[in-house]
Amino acid sequence: MTRQEVLSALQSVRDPEIPTISVVDMGIITDVEVESDAHVRVTMTPTFVGCPAIDVMRSDVEAAVRALGVEQVEVAVTFDVPWTTNRLTDRGRAALLEHGLAPPEQFDTLTLELEVLNNVACPYCGSRKTTLKSPFGPTLCRSLHYCNECRQAFEGFKPV
Amino acid sequence: MNQDAVKDLLVRMADDVLILAHRHSEWTGLGPVLEEDIAFSSVAQDKLGHAQALYAILHEHFGMPDPDVMAFGRAEADMRSCHFVELPNAEYDFSLVRHLLFDASEYVRWSALRESSFEPLAKLAHKIHGELKYHLYHAQTWIVQLGSQGSEESKARMQSALNAAWPYALGLFESRSGDADLVASGFFPGEDALRAEWEVLVQGILEKSSLTMPHDHAAVLGGRDGYHSEFLAPLLVEMTEVYRIDPSATW
Numbered sequence: 001m002t003r004q005e006v007l008s009a010l011q012s013v014r015d016p017e018i019p020t021i022s023v024v025d026m027g028i029i030t031d032v033e034v035e036s037d038a039h040v041r042v043t044m045t046p047t048f049v050g051c052p053a054i055d056v057m058r059s060d061v062e063a064a065v066r067a068l069g070v071e072q073v074e075v076a077v078t079f080d081v082p083w084t085t086n087r088l089t090d091r092g093r094a095a096l097l098e099h100g101l102a103p104p105e106q107f108d109t110l111t112l113e114l115e116v117l118n119n120v121a122c123p124y125c126g127s128r129k130t131t132l133k134s135p136f137g138p139t140l141c142r143s144l145h146y147c148n149e150c151r152q153a154f155e156g157f158k159p160v
Numbered sequence: 161m162n163q164d165a166v167k168d169l170l171v172r173m174a175d176d177v178l179i180l181a182h183r184h185s186e187w188t189g190l191g192p193v194l195e196e197d198i199a200f201s202s203v204a205q206d207k208l209g210h211a212q213a214l215y216a217i218l219h220e221h222f223g224m225p226d227p228d229v230m231a232f233g234r235a236e237a238d239m240r241s242c243h244f245v246e247l248p249n250a251e252y253d254f255s256l257v258r259h260l261l262f263d264a265s266e267y268v269r270w271s272a273l274r275e276s277s278f279e280p281l282a283k284l285a286h287k288i289h290g291e292l293k294y295h296l297y298h299a300q301t302w303i304v305q306l307g308s309q310g311s312e313e314s315k316a317r318m319q320s321a322l323n324a325a326w327p328y329a330l331g332l333f334e335s336r337s338g339d340a341d342l343v344a345s346g347f348f349p350g351e352d353a354l355r356a357e358w359e360v361l362v363q364g365i366l367e368k369s370s371l372t373m374p375h376d377h378a379a380v381l382g383g384r385d386g387y388h389s390e391f392l393a394p395l396l397v398e399m400t401e402v403y404r405i406d407p408s409a410t411w
Contacts, residue, residue, distance in 0.1 A: 082290075136199040
């Protein structure tokens with residue numbers, strides 16, 4: 001059993017709120033330790049502290065590793081490595097777009113200014129002539145926007 | 161580490177966000193526009209998460225009961241929330257003003273806690289700080305819009321709500337006997353230092369909003385010692401209803 005095999009297996013675990021993206025591409029798996037073929041430890045971190053999907057994803061992660069034949073699976077949820085949207089993989093960003101969500105820009109976590117929310121590229125037409133309607137959307141990780149070019153409302157995955 | 165002082169600090173911080181989360185959630189389905197309904201509900205959900213994370217630290221590191229018992233299993237006199245978060249939502253102007261004043265204080269507090277000598281709290285602070293940017297941004301946007309960019313009526317209502325909220329908001333920064341030890345050990349910077357920073361942050365936002373910061377008010381205190389406003393008891397009755405019927409209920 002290798003770390004890579006565990007990560008490949010975890011590609012099958014999806015975010016229940018955005019089923020096009022895996023927990024790996026979301027960047028919420030922060031560590032995988034393979035003690036032996038029979039003992040694997042996975043560390044994960046929630047996107048938002050109050051994310052209601054974390055318990056479901058935690059048990060899905062455990063089940064996916066167990067399905068590899070690992071007897072002892074430990075899954076810890078910690079804030080040791082805090083999640084930020086910079087942890088999204090390129091494949092993760094593409095998956096968000098596929099779900100109709102504008103992917104967040106890469107940013108410097110120390111100097112994030114929320115004005116960036118006003119120039120989010122529209123997931124439908126690509127225009128940056130967009131306006132932030134609300135920093136809060138249907139789930140904690142999304143914001144609401146309007147495209148002044150193609151005149152459609154859309155949701156963004158907000159930079160954190 | 162002065163364990164009693166740490167517990168006092170973390171419990172009052174957690175209780176404040178727990179109770180305000182409940183108040184914010186009362187806008188669910190009732191917000192003046194759909195986006196505001198969603199915004200207050202989202203802020204409430206974030207804040208519940210913050211309360212849970214603080215109760216989890218208290219449970220794991222300081223032997224306090226688990227987060228559900230802390231949130232739903234305590235008597236009113238054992239709660240340590242301040243009166244500010246207990247007040248009913250009233251009109252939207254008051255809710256927005258409370259949202260601004262509270263989140264400005266949270267922003268200042270959690271910014272400082274990133275440097276806390278207590279590592280689990282510092283790690284949590286890095287995470288929560290990023291979320292609070294959105295809370296403060298939301299509150300600030302509306303305060304500016306209804307203040308300097310609004311009508312005479314909206315501005316007058318915001319000022320009046322601000323004046324009413326102010327003495328209660330000062331109660332967020334009540335110093336406690338054990339705080340000096342926590343300041344000395346670098347656990348947190350102390351309530352007076354936080355309040356001074358908060359006033360600067362709030363002053364800047366109010367200036368942009370053409371609103372005047374109230375002065376010379378005595379803070380409304382008591383919650384940190386278990387003496388609460390008349391509004392907490394009925395809130396707890398509603399919030400703990402399911403837990404009291406079945407403490408093991410999950411949903």
